[in-house]
Amino acid sequence: MDTKKLGRQTVRLTSPPSIAGFGSAVGKKEGQGPLGRCFDFASQDDSFAEKSWEKAETAMQKQALSYALDKAGISSDQLDYVFAGDLLNQCIATSYSLRAQNAPFFGLYGACSTMAEGMSLAAMLVDGGFASYAAALTSSHFCSAERQYRNPLEYGGQKPPTAQWTTTGSGAVILSRKGTGPFITHVTTGKVVDKGITDANNMGAAMAPAAYATLHAHFEETGRSPDFYDLIVTGDLGSLGKEIVTDFFQRDGIDLRGRYDDCGVLLFDPTTQDVHAGGSGCGCSAVVLTGHLLREMRRGTYRNLLFCGTGALHSPTATMQGESIPGICHAVAITTEKGGAS
Amino acid sequence: MDTKKLGRQTVRLTSPPSIAGFGSAVGKKEGQGPLGRCFDFASQDDSFAEKSWEKAETAMQKQALSYALDKAGISSDQLDYVFAGDLLNQCIATSYSLRAQNAPFFGLYGACSTMAEGMSLAAMLVDGGFASYAAALTSSHFCSAERQYRNPLEYGGQKPPTAQWTTTGSGAVILSRKGTGPFITHVTTGKVVDKGITDANNMGAAMAPAAYATLHAHFEETGRSPDFYDLIVTGDLGSLGKEIVTDFFQRDGIDLRGRYDDCGVLLFDPTTQDVHAGGSGCGCSAVVLTGHLLREMRRGTYRNLLFCGTGALHSPTATMQGESIPGICHAVAITTEKGGAS
Missing domain, CATH: 3.40.47.40 (Stage V sporulation protein AD)
Known part of the structure; x- marks a missing residue:
């Protein structure tokens, strides 16, 4: 059993899980960037037809997961586990998007490391024989993050050059025990x-x-x-x-x-x-x-x-x-x- | 491999991990309750000698983990993984308590289900051969939760009879591949x-x-x-x-x-x-x-x-x-x- 552990922080997966599907949904600015044409969905309107920025973020998560499930050729009923989280207080974009899925759910908080954290755990559970399919899902939204972490958008606060711009986007990855990779x-x-x-x-x-x-x-x-x-x-x-x-x-x-x-x-x-x-x-x-x-x-x-x-x-x-x-x-x-x- | 999965939501662990150690630290009110004499540490002062309620919560987590490690007879250097989270925005009680530990860390957000969530994941990683020791850790503090979720303490808000009282306390569990149980x-x-x-x-x-x-x-x-x-x-x-x-x-x-x-x-x-x-x-x-x-x-x-x-x-x-x-x-x-x- 110990052969999986290569050192204090690293494990080697003995039956490397395959990435069966992946999906992305982004906001307008991200769609105008250098990778704009790669995303499954780029919105013309950061509201994603919702009444609040928080609900917009939930809508993006549902979209990203839906694209990923579609490419993996499975429904959310077939997911053994979903690992997901976001930046909002109490990770509500995630809790509300998972309300729509019929899938066992582990909530994460890893800030901007959440996608890698979710993939790590999903990969170990698939490799360990606990799951046939497991998903990692996360999101952030410029407008919901700004008002929570910094200032309301209406305030028009200035940022120093070291500051970064919170992405409006959501990504989902489905791991499977079988498949052709990656x-x-x-x-x-x-x-x-x-x-x-x-x-x-x-x-x-x-x-x-x-x-x-x-x-x-x-x-x-x-x-x-x-x-x-x-x-x-x-x-x-x-x-x-x-x-x-x-x-x-x-x-x-x-x-x-x-x-x-x-x-x-x-x-x-x-x-x-x-x-x-x-x-x-x-x-x-x-x-x-x-x-x-x-x-x-x-x-x-x-x-x-x-x-x-x-x-x-x-x-x-x-x-x-x-x-x-x-x-x-x-x-x-x-x-x-x-x-x-x- | 599929024998671990008993159904859509349940897995059976083939080498059930042993609970090698567990620790608890609570506030004054919890120490005066019916289980008061059971805890490893019951404070006379909910500040835990810190300057803010948030830092008090971090201090409690460190105490609970330290009791659990002590009873398991290991140091935090031997933990392969810590699963932890709390109720504070961005789970800061946890991030700051883990800063003091030299251990790979997965941040969780599961609200009041966090201890069971952490034990679930820790148990699967130990059973799956990814870890020899894994910890689950969580906390809440009445004063940090009140001001975040409801009103500042000084406001003296009244609660209806259906309301619950946020526990001031932290618990930690160490799971091990070997041991005498539970x-x-x-x-x-x-x-x-x-x-x-x-x-x-x-x-x-x-x-x-x-x-x-x-x-x-x-x-x-x-x-x-x-x-x-x-x-x-x-x-x-x-x-x-x-x-x-x-x-x-x-x-x-x-x-x-x-x-x-x-x-x-x-x-x-x-x-x-x-x-x-x-x-x-x-x-x-x-x-x-x-x-x-x-x-x-x-x-x-x-x-x-x-x-x-x-x-x-x-x-x-x-x-x-x-x-x-x-x-x-x-x-x-x-x-x-x-x-x-x-």
Whole structure:
């Protein structure tokens, strides 16, 4: 039994689950970005025909899950487990979207690392024989997040250049015991890392040390070097956090350039879209994965991908009490090759 | 592999994990209740020597985990995974308590079902060979919850008789691949159930249908009848929710009386402690389990226990938008008998 455990943070899945379906739904701005044409649905109106931003977020989740189920060729009645969460207080976008599904549900809170967290747990339950199908689902919405974390939209608050733009989007992934891949082969689970950043407008810097720690553990425990991967992607550190991670590895004598990117950087075009340091929010890495990366894997662009969800586990209450921002990063190794677990 | 799955919601663990340690820390009122002498630590002061209620909650979590680790005879360095969450926005009591632990961490949001949710996932990862030791940890604090969900304490708001009292307390459980029990044999995972209750001061009624649904699934899928268990305990429906669940089963011709109770009812004395319909909060079922029930199992009072965590997945924002309260219930079967999985 112990052979699954490669080290303190990493497990190797003995029967790598297959990604049977994935779906994405995004808002207007995301649809206008460089990945705009990849998403299953890009709305012309961030309300998603609902009366509140929170309900709009719920509607997006239902859409993303529905696309993923459709591509997997199953109904939600066949899901053994759904792992889901979001950024809203008490994760209500999720609770209300799951109300519509007839599926056993585990609620998560991992901030922007939620997609990777959900995929980690779903992959282990499928590999462990507890599930034939398990889903990971998450979302964020610029308008619901702004009024909860920062200021009401009407206030028109200004942001510093280090700030990131909360993605309006939802992504869903369905894992299956059988299938043709891509396959999840390894799960590296993060610890809470807090290096003392207190500026909630600089979350890239707050999360970068957690990303570095998890990547470092992954390479050490798997024995893989970064060049094993065609792409290592964090989400969502933004341009500043990406630079910090690159710097950290450079100090170790490891050059990540050319094979490392960040979902917050990929989602928007900094020259035409005013998003400061890049995208953020649970939806960011979720839609870049489900809209862009997994499609490219199926097309053969990438064979081996290391998907690293990063989360800032702070809250406005903690920030007001002067606390620093704890970060976390969960990594999932994905391959198109059957037998890639070796 | 499929033999683990007994039905849509229930899995049977093939190598039932052992509960190696459990710890509890509570506030003053909980320490004065009928179970007061069972807890590892009962504070004389709900501040736990911290400057804010949120930090007090973090301090309680650290204490509860520390007692549990101590009894399991391990350090947090030996934990393969910690599953934890709480009621605070962005689960900050948890993120800040985990900052002090050197352990891979999965953040949960399951409202008052968090202890059962964490034990379910921890048990599956241990049984599946992904972990030697895994912890489940949660907490709630009356003062941090009141100001977040209802009114600031200073406002002195009145509550209706259906309202429950948020427990100040934290509980932790350590599961191990080896040990002398009690053992977790079955996990029944809940679906979101919403019967349209909109009164946030009547959460027992909002959660009772979810408890009924999960219990019903558990009995059907395991083939066990309620009298298999010496005690079936929900947490935390309070006196009103307990009555509703009892009524629901009575309509099915099943008499639960004598073997069914609720953690919200057990924790306080309604004649001398003014808690209206009983205790609530993630901490409620967590401290009743870790302070009272598991001790009684070790003493031989109960051989078979069905522990059912119930959560109300609402938020003040959703309530203000007129939404009803979704409920969920996760059940974990615990036995003192080695080989109890049969």
